[in-house]
Amino acid sequence: MTTHALPALPALPRSTSHVAAGVWRVADPKITLASVASMIVGACAAALDGPIAWGWLALTVAGIFCVEAAKNASGEIFDWDSGTDADLRPEERSPFSGGKRVIVDGLLTRRQTAYVAAAFYLVAAAIGMTIVVVREPSVLLLGIAGMALAFAYHAPPAKLSYRGLGELAVALSYGPIIAAGTYLVQRGTITGTVLWPSLPLGLAIGCFLWINEFPDARADEKAGKRTLVVRLGRPRAARVFLLLVLHTYVAVAWLPVLGLPYSIWLGMLGAPAAWAAARRLERCPEDTSQIIPAQGWTLLGFVLLSVGMGAGLVLAAVLG
Numbered sequence: 001m002t003t004h005a006l007p008a009l010p011a012l013p014r015s016t017s018h019v020a021a022g023v024w025r026v027a028d029p030k031i032t033l034a035s036v037a038s039m040i041v042g043a044c045a046a047a048l049d050g051p052i053a054w055g056w057l058a059l060t061v062a063g064i065f066c067v068e069a070a071k072n073a074s075g076e077i078f079d080w081d082s083g084t085d086a087d088l089r090p091e092e093r094s095p096f097s098g099g100k101r102v103i104v105d106g107l108l109t110r111r112q113t114a115y116v117a118a119a120f121y122l123v124a125a126a127i128g129m130t131i132v133v134v135r136e137p138s139v140l141l142l143g144i145a146g147m148a149l150a151f152a153y154h155a156p157p158a159k160l161s162y163r164g165l166g167e168l169a170v171a172l173s174y175g176p177i178i179a180a181g182t183y184l185v186q187r188g189t190i191t192g193t194v195l196w197p198s199l200p201l202g203l204a205i206g207c208f209l210w211i212n213e214f215p216d217a218r219a220d221e222k223a224g225k226r227t228l229v230v231r232l233g234r235p236r237a238a239r240v241f242l243l244l245v246l247h248t249y250v251a252v253a254w255l256p257v258l259g260l261p262y263s264i265w266l267g268m269l270g271a272p273a274a275w276a277a278a279r280r281l282e283r284c285p286e287d288t289s290q291i292i293p294a295q296g297w298t299l300l301g302f303v304l305l306s307v308g309m310g311a312g313l314v315l316a317a318v319l320g
């Protein structure tokens with residue numbers, strides 16, 4: 001394997017404002033849209049099957065938020081070490097990809113970023129164990145799986161995102177694991193009410209990761225980060241993206257066959273944005289300036305999918 005010289009570490013941040021800005025960048029609530037989307041589906045599925053324990057839902061949200069921030073921080077360290085984020089050219093940068101860049105931009109040192117990651121992982125573990133001990137012991141396995149995938153996404157020895165397995169990890173984590181975990185805390189079991197809708201949602205969020213890999217592809221390949229977009233090449237990966245979008249909404253269309261209410265078809269609200277993203281990406285897979293709007297449409301698509309399916313489940317609960 002070709003080795004890459006690591007970039008020099010930035011100087012220690014000049015003030016606590018730099019540290020605060022770095023912590024905010026890895027923990028900015030808008031970065032949690034994928035996990036929020038999954039929690040919406042999990043909570044709304046739970047509402048279809050019974051009353052919601054709002055305090056436990058709030059604690060679930062807090063725990064998953066901490067895992068998300070921890071994953072971002074630990075990922076910054078390993079992407080810094082590989083050189084992939086530092087090697088991005090200005091014309092390849094996008095609001096949706098390229099990492100949080102807290103080390104690259106000098107907001108945090110590598111050591112400070114490690115402390116931030118450790119702190120968020122510890123808080124997440126404390127919240128998780130509170131839920132396990134006081135509320136629902138069986139959520140332990142899902143919690144361990146979620147935290148393990150979050151860390152292993154970037155970290156050795158697994159380095160899932162570097163081996164073409166990151167896309168699957170994201171689809172599993174942000175689809176079945178988070179949605180089912182949210183439902184499990186509420187209902188004490190997992191049923192098809194949450195499991196089946198979580199599958200197209202996982203695909204939709206996997207599509208968002210997929211399209212976000214396009215601007216990073218050159219730097220990722222140079223750093224040895226063999227994402228599926230790198231492995232397939234951008235033109236072929238763009239065609240696969242279109243197929244993923246099609247499979248996502250075919251899966252939504254089939255949900256009533258699996259026993260879900262027909263109102264779950266409100267999730268199809270995300271289809272126009274996702275389709276527009278797929279068509280644009282297919283036309284210009286190499287041009288980041290043209291891909292950025294498609295990234296935004298993909299994000300909008302999975303948010304509308306989750307909100308639509310969630311609203312459909314709540315509507316079914318209200319109508320009885």
